[in-house]
Amino acid sequence: MPVPDRSSLSFADRTVDVAVVGAGIVGLAVARALSLRxxxxxxxxxxxxxxxxQHQTGxxxxxxxxxxxxxxxxxxxRLCTQGAAALKQYCAERSIPTNICGKVIVATDASELPRLEELHRRAVANGAVGLELIGPNRLREIEPHAAGxxxxxxxxxxxxxxGLVARGFADDVVAAGGEILLGYEV
Ligand SMILES: Cc1cc2nc3c(=O)[nH]c(=O)nc-3n(C[C@H](O)[C@H](O)[C@H](O)COP(=O)(O)OP(=O)(O)OC[C@H]3O[C@@H](n4cnc5c(N)ncnc54)[C@H](O)[C@@H]3O)c2cc1C
Incomplete structure (x- = not known):
């Protein structure tokens, strides 16, 4: 497709192999993956x-x-599990800070216990790491503001x-010879 010429703000007679619309994390990740492959x-x-x-990603x-x-x-x-591992590895390689702080999913009353157990079953089956079903005392130690x-x-x-991950992807696209054109609505 023709690419808008930044200097003249008009469509110049340029063509590219692939134009990705949207410099959020999805567009940038697609462009990065294409440039690597x-x-x-x-x-x-x-x-x-x-x-x-500027939108969801940030x-x-x-x-x-x-x-x-x-x-x-x-x-x-499968993609979520693989993607989490790939993301952590990418951040480590690029010195993008991550905080693997963990999280707690809390059943606050008895009616929620079967759903919590089902989530545990799914998490184990999906290969999620560092899982533990805990009681109220341990919960309070981990997160004093949560009760269940x-x-x-x-x-x-x-x-x-x-936003930092997307910046890294954009830098990778540019390093591979690609362009990021900002300020152009398609
Ligand atoms: C409140 C909220 C919380 C979330 N929390 C998490 C979370 O904790 N963890 C997680 O993994 N995911 C989370 N998500 C989901 C995640 O943010 C999105 O899946 C992801 O950011 C989507 O990326 P995207 O590139 O598709 O969209 P966006 O980041 O929205 O990018 C789309 C881009 O397209 C551009 N665009 C649109 N139309 C045009 C046009 N006509 N011409 C040119 N450009 C255009 C926009 O300017 C924008 O930059 C959350 C989402 C929301 C809304």
């Missing part, structure tokens, strides 16, 4: 904002999900600034 492909990522990650909760909620064997479950009958402690869950 197909060196030499000309790639441009186009975004309407003046900087990357405004989310920052959780590195461990794959505990999805149906065992599903593509979502039972909880699933997921030690492997953490947080990251996805």
């Amino acid at each position: 197909r060196p030499g492909l000309s790639i441009v990522v186009i975004d309407k904002e003046s900087s990357i990650s 405004r989310n909760s920052g959780v590195i999900h461990s794959g505990i909620y999805y149906a065992p064997g599903s593509l979502k479950a 009958l039972r909880a699933l402690h997921v030690r492997g869950t953490g947080i990251v600034d996805y």
Whole structure:
């Protein structure tokens, strides 16, 4: 497709192999993966904002999900588990700070206990790491502000600034010869 020429703010007579619309984490990850798999492909990522990650990517909760909620064997479950490991590795290689602080999923009354046990079963089946079903005393030690009958402690869950991850992906795209064009609405 024609690519907008930044200098003239008009569509110049340029073409690229792949134009990705949206410089959020998905667009940047796709562009990065393509540039790694197909060196030499000309790639441009186009975004309407003046900087990357201005929407969901820069405004989310920052959780590195461990794959505990999805149906065992599903593509979502496998991708979430593999993706969490790949993300942690990427952050370590690029010195992007992560905090693997863990999380607790709490059953506050008896009616929630079967769902908690089902989540534990799914988490084990999905290969999530650092799982433990804990009681109220241990829960209070881990998180004094939480109270409940039972909880699933997921030690492997953490947080990251996805804006920094997206910045790393954008740098990788540019280092591979791609372009990030900002301020162009498609
Ligand atoms: C409140 C909230 C909390 C979340 N918490 C988490 C979490 O803790 N952990 C987690 O893994 N996920 C979380 N998510 C999900 C995660 O943030 C999204 O799945 C992810 O950011 C989506 O990335 P994206 O690139 O598809 O979208 P976006 O980051 O929204 O990027 C889309 C981009 O496309 C651009 N664009 C749109 N239309 C055009 C156009 N016509 N022309 C040019 N550019 C255009 C936009 O400007 C934008 O930059 C959360 C989501 C929300 C809403």
